[in-house]
Amino acid sequence: MMNPTAAMLVIGDEILSGRTQDTNTHHLAGALTGHGIDLKEVRVVPDDTGAIIAAVQYLSDHYDHVCTSGGIGPTHDDITADAVAAAFGTPIDVRDDARALLMAHYEQAGVEMNEARLRMARIPDGAELIENPISAAPGFTLKNVHVMAGVPMIFQAMVASLLPTLSGGKPLLSRTLRLMQPEGVIAKPLAALAAEFPDLSFGSYPFYSNGTYGTNIVGRGTEASELDAAMARLAALFPMDGT
Amino acid sequence: MMNPTAAMLVIGDEILSGRTQDTNTHHLAGALTGHGIDLKEVRVVPDDTGAIIAAVQYLSDHYDHVCTSGGIGPTHDDITADAVAAAFGTPIDVRDDARALLMAHYEQAGVEMNEARLRMARIPDGAELIENPISAAPGFTLKNVHVMAGVPMIFQAMVASLLPTLSGGKPLLSRTLRLMQPEGVIAKPLAALAAEFPDLSFGSYPFYSNGTYGTNIVGRGTEASELDAAMARLAALFPMDGT
Structure with a gap:
């Protein structure tokens, strides 16, 4: 629903x-x-x-x-x-x-x-x-x-x-993965992940900190287990990186 | 224009x-x-x-x-x-x-x-x-x-x-009068002033500070002389008060 x-x-x-x-x-x-x-x-x-x-x-x-x-x-x-x-x-x-x-x-x-x-x-x-x-x-x-x-x-x-x-539905959950990589590097694997998890949405928010570019990837969805699986998949692509 | x-x-x-x-x-x-x-x-x-x-x-x-x-x-x-x-x-x-x-x-x-x-x-x-x-x-x-x-x-x-x-017009000017009076006291004289100066707009923004209610009155318009005249008129109504 x-x-x-x-x-x-x-x-x-x-x-x-x-x-x-x-x-x-x-x-x-x-x-x-x-x-x-x-x-x-x-x-x-x-x-x-x-x-x-x-x-x-x-x-x-x-x-x-x-x-x-x-x-x-x-x-x-x-x-x-x-x-x-x-x-x-x-x-x-x-x-x-x-x-x-x-x-x-x-x-x-x-x-x-x-x-x-x-x-x-x-x-x-x-x-x-x-x-x-x-x-x-x-x-x-x-x-x-x-x-x-x-x-x-x-x-x-x-x-x-x-x-x-007010009657509410399922709270929208979100998970953030902070990567010390610019958006331009993350864009392709992120698009593939988004295609694989059509029930979730993924936003990409660049930042600049201490002289380097990084990106916060925010996944959103109502099913915690699916969301956690997707974020774990993403984190595994950038093993040295998540903070 | x-x-x-x-x-x-x-x-x-x-x-x-x-x-x-x-x-x-x-x-x-x-x-x-x-x-x-x-x-x-x-x-x-x-x-x-x-x-x-x-x-x-x-x-x-x-x-x-x-x-x-x-x-x-x-x-x-x-x-x-x-x-x-x-x-x-x-x-x-x-x-x-x-x-x-x-x-x-x-x-x-x-x-x-x-x-x-x-x-x-x-x-x-x-x-x-x-x-x-x-x-x-x-x-x-x-x-x-x-x-x-x-x-x-x-x-x-x-x-x-x-x-x-981009071509601009006349910058919108604003003047703020800070009154240590609640909105409920200012409302009537302010409405009369607004009716008298139809080319100006007046906003009223309540605040609470040090245990008393006050109101910021913001006048807006493109003609400085008209705006100043209106704000002076308003200030004169609350002589002990403007800060």
């Missing part, structure tokens, strides 16, 4: 302008891989309603899950919740359950609720809330789209809340 | 599996912004010919420039050059100019040319080479698609080779 598939949609002008390095994709990729869900595509779009709607509709149609990051705060540029609702033609308004979470959090913190903060309680009809243990304002799941915060600490907490609720 | 637009296409299973944190997008985003080209979309796709072709065709149709990263080395998983050629129906084969660059480099390094390394001289008909001052194997520009290496040091060198050949 194939693993479920996922796409990531990162929303934010700050990524596209070069101000901010996105790290949420990398975190999500590792978490999904460990859970047996295959991340197949990532898109980054600006804070633009039309761009968000188009990406949500396409990705929701083509993958089992879509995770989004960014644009669910209290300011005017936080348009993700409304855009995701619009993508499915779902009504959205301040919802009592989300408002109650915020009220309890602000009361404890001695902070006033106001109109801007109330925006964070806008949740589409029928969506499930995703818990935010850090700053209370929840994410949500509408159909197969999981809407989460952009601040990395909060995004990671929401991923931790979300993942146990 | 509008600035030219660009999209980034990152190619590689290693990004989607969570093994590798992509940093090429962040580098390119900063370089394009400084050159007056607006990065409007990013996609990450696996080492899959169909996925690369579909993304190249879409992005090439919708943006002035497409920059790709990854998949142009000597190994079996390096399929970007052939996929980009296929996306435009352009023939591709080992090209004399690219082979000459590789031969000169390998001769100097005392390394043998072989079949795998020769793959890196596969360049589509009519494409312009992009110089690689580090390891010689060139990138190329086919129509409006600029194909570059995935290794960050080489990617950055290729971007430096490429950018001076």
Whole structure:
């Protein structure tokens, strides 16, 4: 059986302008891989309603899950919740359950609720809330789209809340063999190995260290015994070399 | 006049599996912004010919420039050059100019040319080479698609080779105001300011530091005087606060 598939949609002008390095994709990729869900595509779009709607509709149609990051705060540029609702033609308004979470959090913190903060309680009809243990304002799941915060600490907490609720397949395993050989030497035997193990995938990642070229060969697959056999075969081709 | 637009296409299973944190997008985003080209979309796709072709065709149709990263080395998983050629129906084969660059480099390094390394001289008909001052194997520009290496040091060198050949518009300027106020307090005056300066964009990025919540407000635009006026107006609203 194939693993479920996922796409990531990162929303934010700050990524596209070069101000901010996105790290949420990398975190999500590792978490999904460990859970047996295959991340197949990532898109980054600006804070633009039309761009968000188009990406949500396409990705929701083509993958089992879509995770989004960014644009669910209290300011005017936080348009993700409304855009995701619009993508499915779902009504959205301040919802009592989300408002109650915020009220309890602000009361404890001695902070006033106001109109801007109330925006964070806008949740589409029928969506499930995703818990935010850090700053209370929840994410949500509408159909197969999981809407989460952009601040990395909060995004990671929401991923931790979300993942146990998703059915996973077989975790994708990987093994790395570090060879002090340039890619150009390894390429031919590696291609032969890849042809012999069609259920596995092999990536080749060159590096330069202490004045010499080397290559990390990463094998990936869901069957540990097959993966180990293939990597052992490869290591045997370069006996003096693996470290 | 509008600035030219660009999209980034990152190619590689290693990004989607969570093994590798992509940093090429962040580098390119900063370089394009400084050159007056607006990065409007990013996609990450696996080492899959169909996925690369579909993304190249879409992005090439919708943006002035497409920059790709990854998949142009000597190994079996390096399929970007052939996929980009296929996306435009352009023939591709080992090209004399690219082979000459590789031969000169390998001769100097005392390394043998072989079949795998020769793959890196596969360049589509009519494409312009992009110089690689580090390891010689060139990138190329086919129509409006600029194909570059995935290794960050080489990617950055290729971007430096490429950018001076592209017409830029007005560099997008940004100003940051750091306020020791949570987003929920700033949201309303910020929305009013954004409505008053429709040519500028304003992003709001919360942070948590030394036990208090603060917000970085980033204004962006191409006219320095207008941007400075708007940021001064905002700072005046929080007089005890800007740092």
